[in-house]
Structure formats: structure tokens, C-alpha cells
Amino acid sequence: MTILKTDKITMKFGGLTAVKEFSLELNQNEIVALIGPNGAGKTTAFNMITGVYRPTSGKIIYNGQSIDGLKPDAITRLGLARTFQNIRLFKELSVLDNVFIANHLHLKSNIFEAIFRLPRYRREEKEKLQKSEFLIEKLGLKDFIKEKSSSLPYGLQRRLEIARALATNPQILLLDEPAAGMNPKETDDLTAFIKEIRDEFNLTIFMIEHHMHLVMGISDRIYVLDHGVTIAQGNPYEIQNDPRVIEAYLGVSEDAEN
């Protein structure tokens, strides 16, 4: 079942076309990767889907509903959560608060109920705290729950970002280079981990990634962007043997040689 579909979305910055007619289809519970050399427009495509940019043209359909032009917070509320390429945690806040804040969008109590701790707010707060603690434990961050998020080691900060994204109750999780800066061992762990959360939380995952090892091992389908144009799509085997991809990307990538 198609859950997210983009129809020829194009993003122009003045005279520069960052992404041209990108058409994507995500099916329920799939893991789909978007790859391409640096500057190919992967993050721009991501930003269009998550509402950071409004596409110059084209349509984005999520669960049969058009979402292009909506604000990022509205899109997250509909069930698309993301992480960032260069980690964007709430640095001064604790691990628990980072995850707790991501629950805020589903809060029904108004600000007066919150200030005066009326019963509905107290009940909601308790629920959300339990959920946050559950997620933190699930993602192996339990020992750091009270720590400031910026004091975590790099790999754990990435995990915390995923925990935070999961707290918004997403249907689709968008990961922007989840393995960036990780060593091979951590990357392997991440591969298993992504599959695990997909099954556990019934997610559809769309990710940008550079580590070919990770991408080829995990993806159901892959899209390849180069200079804003989709040059190939298909399953990992097809992509690995596509001459245009090899020329544009894999042939020059260090990862592919390993």
C-alpha cells in the first residue's frame, strides 16, 4: 500500500534547480534509501517532504492527503518524523526532556491546565513520561536519562535523535544520514537497529545514507539522485549494476570498493 507519494516535486533556488521532478513512492513498512553524491539534492528532497521548503512545483500526497505547503510541525503531527544530518538536539536539556518534548504535539491539555496541574494534564504528563522512559530504555539510553543531551557520545546522540523522532508517534521515519560519523561496528549495529524499530513500531523508513554497506544491506528499494535528477531506482542489486549509478556515484565511492 502506498503511504507517501511525491509527484514530480521540483525545488528551484533562483536559477539553480536543486531537485528536478523527483517522484517517490513509499509503501507501508518498506525501508527505502536515497543516495547520491554530495550536493545531489538529497537533503533538499527531504526538506520538501518534511515541510522545511515548499516545492516550486509538484505534489506530495501522504495517506491520500496533499501535504505540500504545510508547515513542518503540521506534517510531523500527521505522522512524518525526521532526524537531522548534523544532529539537532536540544543541547542544554536532559535526555528525558528531549524525548518528552517530542510528546508535546499530542498534548490535549491547554496551558492553564498545565500551569495549575489539573487532573487531565497530570494524567497526560504521567503517560508521556512513561512513554518517554520506555523509548529511552528501548534505545539503550537509560543510563544517561538525566544527563545533558550534549554530553552524550556522538553515536548515542544519533540514537537520541531517533528516540525523539519516535516519540512523535510517526508512521514514516525519515533519517538524514543516520550513520554519518559512525565506525563500521556502529554502522552494523545501526543496520540491525533500524530493522528492529521498523518492526517494533510498524514504521516505514526513508533514509539518506552514504554508507553503501548499510544501504545495500537494509534497503528494499533505492533511489539515486545526481545533480537533482533521479538517475536510477530499484532494488539494491539493480542499483549496484546500473552503469549510470556506477559512473555517477559508486565508481568513485570509497565505500563501494570495500
Added chain:
Amino acid sequence: MKRRDIILTSASILLLLVFINFASGNLDAYKVRILNLCAIYTVLGLSMNLINGFTGLFSLGHAGFMAVGAYTTAILTMSQVTKQQNFFLAPILPPLDKLNVPFLFALLIGGLLSAFVAFLIGAPALRLKGDYLAIATLGFSEIIRIVFTNTQRITNGALGLKSIPNTTNLWWSYGAAVITIAIMALLINSSYGKAFKAIREDEIAAESMGINLFKHKVLSFVIGAFFAGVGGGLLGSLMGTIDPLMFRFSFTFSILLIIVLGGMGSMTGTVIAAFIISSATELLRFLDQSINLGFVVIPGVSGLRMVVFSALLMIVVLFFRNGLMGTNEFSWDKIINLFQRKPLIKRRLGQ
């Protein structure tokens, strides 16, 4: 809250009550006034810290909100006769001349009106970020002042309002301070308060986590303005006289000084700094008089006080970059730990 904390908090509030009771009977008017100012600046500082320190909105419109609160409270509490005496150039606008409500309601209405003005200002201005927001809010605050200077029949224009009933006493000001501290603490630690902090930490991430930036910025701005209005009302009633010039940019700056000195994003810091700033300007007054050092007599230089004050501030800014408290808050645990100093190793193990 733990049982112990509840007991300790109640005990300290009780202690405060005993102190206020003692102070209002035994201290001279000058000292009482300084104590009043300390509490009112606490209210004003906390209200600004919510906007600037906790939500990270660089707003410089505080004097405007205080003016709205101060004028509203003053007009609503002055008697009909006093109003007639005040408005001798042009009579006061009809429904206002008879309006008279108890001080508490006047304060609340002042706060609400100030919050409403903040909403009107915030709706366009909060779409801006950083320095642009600062300039816009500063501009709006000046607009409020200019409007007040020119609405002769409502605010008595540049003449200002005199003989405002001096209702503010230690009970009112400390009552307001304690309530403000309590509400702010509850707000900051609620889901909404955490959303505010998230906006301060990283707007883009906060928005991606489903926080409606505009709604939450306006909320914080409006709540901050409400307390600024209440603080302004208390101040007007304490002074007994207000005029538009009082609410110039320099007033916003004094409050900004308090929150920067105390630490942006620390309520404890704001309270401490409010007390330091309001009393230090008075305590350093001896510097303006001639000082006899025994072997040499320094003649009195008026203004030396402010020079020393500025120098002290510079030292704080240089050596405590994040203010006195940073973003740390007071807690009974910390106080108790301070008294039961265990050897360092034990404490490490305890963690």
C-alpha cells in the same frame, strides 16, 4: 515534590511572612521602599526572563507592557476627585472618570490589557527572529509610549498621573513576587515550558518535533507581558506618580540587566539579581558623598556610584559569562548537599 521539600518551602514562606510583618512595622520608609522595589523587579525580571531567557526571543518591548499595566492600574484605582485634579488641561474621557475598582482587580485588568497589547504586537513581530525581533519590539514599545504621550484625555499625556493611591506595600509586592515565582516555576516545568525551552535551543528541531512555533512564541510573549503589566501596576502604585518618560528604553534595559546578570533562563538567578540590582544602586550611594579615609578626604563626586556600579557589572559579565546562575535553578537537594559535604570520593560513588 517530595514531602521534605514541601515542608521546607512552606517553612520559608512562613519565614518570609514573619519578616514582612516585622519589616512593615519596624523598618523606615526608605528601607521598605527598597524592599518593595526588590520584589517588583523580581516580578518584572521573571516576566522578561520567560520571553528572553526561556523562550529565546530577543524582545526589548518590556517597558511598553509595563506602561500599559501601570497606566491601567493607576486610572482604575484613582478616585474621581484625583482624576479631576490630574486632568486639568483636558477632561478625562467619560467612562474612565467614574471607573474605580479594587486594587487587585485593577492589577489583573492591567496585566490582561498588557497581555492583549502583547498579542497585537506579537502577531506580526514574532514572525521575525533575533536582532530584527529586538528592533521591532523596541519600536513597538516606543510607539506605546508616544501614544500615551498624545492621548491627553486618557493618560493625561506628558503631564503623567500624580497622586496615584499608594496601595502597594510589602504584602502586595511580595505576594505578587511569590505568586509569580510559583506560576513561572509551574509553567517552566510543564510540557509547555519545555516546549518553550526547545524553541530556545533549536527552532528548526522544535518545529520538526511538531511544536507550533508561532503559537508557542505568542503564548510566551503574552504571559510575559501579563506579568510585566502586573509589575508595572505595582510600581506605579508604589511610586504614586507615573509619566510616559518613565517607560523609555532605559527601563527595559534595567530589566534586561537583571536577567543577564542573574542568568538567562534561570529563575533563581533573576530573583537574586533583582535584589542585588535594586539594593546595590542604593547601597553604593555612600560613594557619592565625601569619604574620609583617615589620612585623606576624597571629596564627594556625584555619579561615582554609577561608575563603580558599571565597573562591577563589567566584572560580572567578564567572569560570569552566563550570569550568576547560568541556567541552574535553586533546589533543596543542592542546599542540603552543600551543608552535608561528603568527601569527594563518596559523592562520586554515590552517583
